[in-house]
Amino acid sequence: MTTVSPIIEPTRWQRHLGFPLLAKELAELANRRRTYVIRFVYAAVLFGIGLFAIAGGSSTNVRLGAGRDIFFELVRLQFWLVLIFLPATASGALTMEKERDSLALLLLTTIPPWSIILQKYLSRLIPMLSFLLLGLPLMAAAYSYGGVATGELIGAIGLLMLFAVQVAAVALACSSYCRTTGEAFVLTYVVLAVLSLFHLSPQVHMTLLSGDGGAGVSGHVAVLSFSLILTSMITISSLVSAAVMLAPRAFVPPRNVLLQLFQRLDAFYNEMNHVTGGVVLIDDRNELPDQKPIAWRETSKKSLGTARYLFRVLTLLEVPILFVATSVNIDMVRDDNAVTRLLDILWVISAAMLCVHASGVVTSERSRQTLDTLLTTPLTGAEILKQKMSGVRRLIVVLLVPFSTIYAFQLWFRGFNWGYAVGAFGTALIFLPLVAWGALWIGLHLQSTMKAVLTSMFTVLVICAAPLVAEAFLGRWTQAAEWVGPNWIGSLSPVSIIRGVEDRGSMYQRMNELRFWLLIGPLPLYGMMFLLIRQNCLRNADRLLRRVPEDPTAPIDPFNDTSVQSTNVGSAH
């Protein structure tokens, strides 16, 4: 006879504090390759820059007493790393469950919502805190050079941890509210940007830490107390909202948020039309597709492809530019650099929009399982990609308008010169399509839209920053060796080219002609890079889209193909 072992009911405390979900999450994170990639990238960036700050260039004697500067550089770097890495991992904590349809199962367990939130929260916070531990040896090294008070060391570690605690809580609240990881990721940064206006920004923390916060704030105990109160308020309110929203927002259907926003605006404008007498600025004709069905859908059904919606994006970008340009013109703003700053912002916004749109054109079809049906149509792979990019092409054209406005204003305000005109329009005409096709190429290689968007943005960041960092590194080492540094490496960065062109605009008579052309010399290289990426995408479209490519050696008439198929036709997939 078999004996049945009695079921041991867990106690109330065991049920609530057993944290089975946390154990599962940590085990899952440990099994994922991505965890180690993120840890490596974090450590590489931290130690790369940290060691450069500590050991680069000047001799040890010179650096004695400079520990304070190095220390604050390290702390600032870690604040930014928390801000970059933590939302990426924490914003998907609950949305990934929603995307996998597994949140319902979780809610059916005996784990109460607040415990689910707490365990999810800890599962994302613990790895981040372990990342922060990586910085301790570097901070200790900086401390050893002198100039750092013990209180500052403790305060920095405390503030970094408090900052991580807040960011993770905000990201989790966004994850609880949103349906997809992409939405949660974007919303996290929007909320953090709003909070940064009041308290939650690396800059505010640094100010508090370095004691420059004003007369009322002095001493690290006061700093920590102040930060602790605000942190507790933000963290607790975020976690409570996450727990409250968990069940009601568990089954919301996926929706295109931008499209929804535009549609609500449509409804508002339609209502307003009764007042204004039915004025229609851009009338989107609802025609059926003719020869290019994919292009038709991309340009008439998508939020960032439809003429009417793109006009709104254009208005949103163009109005501040016209306002600032007019202010500069009428001498309200006594600095034409204000327009240059707007140009910088425009570049960031444009690159982000193109990364999001272009990297998602294929991955969104994959994740919605609509790609296979498209791939069995007689459209060629290159044709599918070209049509898919038609919406992105429209977006580029729209983005070129504010760029042209800025360049035209600069040419008019500073005086016309060919160098600036060629360089300025050249950068826009080359970098915008390059970002778009580069993001498409990345999207073709990845399965998930979120991964494609993040990888595209990260790639743009690396291409912009890597030459500058390399130049700074090599420059400092060669300076120590009394050798002229390789300044040309930094000029490979698109940032240097764009800045160089703007400097040319403002210092027309002063900048050496040869130096200017050398500065924008790498631009044709980027042009070639764009052409190569585009050609690679189109030439290998079938393979990248994952379908059988046409055999170039096969006869044109398939009915007269008498060749015997070999028993091993190769593996192209």
Added chain:
Amino acid sequence: MSFVQIEGLTVNYGDVRAVRGISFEIPQGEVFGFIGPNGAGKSTTIKVLATLLQPDAGRVRIAGIDVPRHPMAIRRRIGYMPDFFGVYEDLTAREYLHFFASAFQIPRSQRSRTIGDVLALTDLTDKAEAPVDSLSRGMKQRLGLARVLLHDPDLLLLDEPASGLDPRARIEVRELLKALQGMGKTILISSHILHELAQLCTRIGIIEAGRLVSAGSLEQIYASLGLLQVVHSQIINLTDDMVEKIKAIPGVASVDTLVDRVSLRMRAGELTAEDLLDRIYALGARIRMFQPEAMDMETAFMKLTEGKTA
């Protein structure tokens, strides 16, 4: 010559051998049912035919055209419906069909008529202007079938077309497939709902762990396995003597007398239901009911497979 010819097809996903040298043929106008447990290699085989996967070895031909060498010519002749497929939620049903009509390069002048026809065939005319997102799962499945019919393909590749549907939607899809069969389409259909395949398919292929374990008509498969077909009958004047006479009919394996009926088991291949009816009638039986049970495909499936995956 068969319309679909597969010879020694092998497909690997890295180290995993998904399909291991399977061979079968589908004559034109036949409905071929592809049966197998999850992970057996059904969808992989269908994807090779749909030009989505390159085979590692073997020969695959449709209408005499080599599939891996001429994928574009094949795409014009097939209609493929994957097991899971999404729809563009930003389109209406009509726009969705116009989208694919354009992708299949159907002349613009013919599109409206063709789309009207396929909508009528799939009973979706009333839903033509409804957003695709608002359709029920069964309607989406029918819309998927309407899509694959747009360019009038010779071969339909349907991967689990009835999966996840409620009974009514399943019957609707089955009736639609019967109509397509009547139109002379060659159909390759994979399904887990075995008795539905038994009603629809003229030939069956059973696949397990990437190998084809049996292929042929249902009768051939049952005969090869020595399976019995059950017939339920109500005979008004049934006597013990008559029961003995029925048992003596060649091909009858057993006769079980139940309260309200007799259950007759006959060996497939030796005797058909029609012949059995004639023979019992000839014995002087007054028959109130005579109901052959659909062939027991579950038994055949369980007997032929062991639940392995590739």
